[in-house]
Amino acid sequence: MTTFTKKALLSLSALTLAMSASFGALAESVKSVAVTAIVEHPALDSVRDGVLATLNEAGYEEGKNLKWQYQSAQGNTGTAAQIARKFIGDQPDAIVAIATPSAQAAVAGTKRIPIIFSAVTDPVEGQLTPSWEASGTNVTGVSDVLELGKQMELIKQIVPEAKRVGMVYNPGEANSVAVVTALKKILADYNLTLVEAAAPRSVDVGSAARSLVGKVDVIYTNTDNNVVSAYEALVKVGNDMNIPLIASDTDSVKRGAIAALGVNYMDLGKQTGRIVLRILEGENPGDIKPQTSENIQLFVNLSAAEKQGVTLSQELIDSAAEIIR
Incomplete structure (x- = not known):
């Protein structure tokens, strides 16, 4: 072998090592975030978009230094488990x-990969974290829990004569069961009683709402994903039968509820994104306490109020962050 050939091989070897190191450094600089949602509806879509917006603002860009995956389970818990397994396999x-x-589904599948939940009403009741303190595990996140007393006060402002509150919800969703349990404890303080209607699937929402006709003075909905994904079916019953609809999801006001005192879900997503950033920068999720929303707003829909036979006070209208006409 000539001296020239030896030098050429050494140069080629050095170039290969340099390229490998360069590609290795590039791979290390790319962060991977996988997002899973139980269903697609405006509130949950806003959470997803808020997370991505926060990452983009911090300099993470898809195709450059961010691998971003998103999948919806379309309301199916079995599909949610499949998505979780797929994402966990992707590491x-x-x-x-x-x-x-x-x-x-994600928490059941891994104790190692950081999991940041969002739009979860009660992570303790849902067995995601042992308490509202830092979990010491791979799980943290942001809750959309609301003070139910203020929700009942809103109902009394809008329908002062109300005695019976109907609630359509999925009895298989831990969030909704927790809300129903909590409501039963406080309703007597507001001279109200609860009438329940089960909607185990999104297609059941309309029939569940119809079952409340003649039995309730107002229908209240929490952030139950089955209900929110099929909210138009509830609105039809409210409009046809003059039953006021009060929501806790502000996006539902745009879709036909009279009012909601609730979370801005884009802001909730951005708040969630800030936790994701902390973890991408090396912080341990188990050291971060679960958070609640930083931004509660009142939305009102004047057209819905008219269709459902309610006159809103000017004081209430003036206090709204957004008015839909």
């Missing part, structure tokens, strides 16, 4: 799980 730097069923 991302973080899994963002939107809504309780998707978070439960």
Whole structure:
């Protein structure tokens, strides 16, 4: 072998090593975030978009230094488990799980990959974290829990004569069961009683709402994913039968509820994204306490109020962050 050939081989070897090191450094600089949601509807979509917006603002860009995956379970818990297994197999730097069923599926599948839940009403009741303190595990996140007393005060403002509150919900969703349990404890303080209607699937929402006709003075909905994904079916019953609809999901006001005192879900997503950033930068999820929403707003829909036979006070209208006409 000539001296020239030896030098050429050495140069080629050095170039290969340099390229390998360069590609290795590039691979290390790319962060992977996998997002799973139980269903697609405006509130949960806003959470997803808020997370991505926060990552983009911090300099993470898809195709450059961010691998971003998103899948919806389309309301099916079995599909949520499949998505969780797929994402866990991909070994991302973080899994963002939107809504309780998707978070439960992810938490059941891994004790190592960081999981950041969002739009979960009660992570303790949902068995995602042992308490509202830092979990010491791979799980943390942001809750959309609301103070139910203020929700009942809103109902009394809008329908002062109300005695019977109807609630359509999925009895298989831990969030909704927790809300029903909590409501039963406080309703007597507001001279109200609860009438329940089960909607185990999105297609059941309309029939569940119709079962409340003649039995309730107002229908209240929490952030139950089955109900929110099929909210138009509830609105039809409210409009046809003059039953006021009060929601806790502000996006539902745009779709036909009279009012909601609730979370801005884009802001909730951005808040979730800030936790994701902390974890991508090396912080341990188990050291981060679960958070609640930083932004509660009142939305009102004047057209819906008219269709459902309610006159809103000017004081209430003036206090709204957004008015839909």
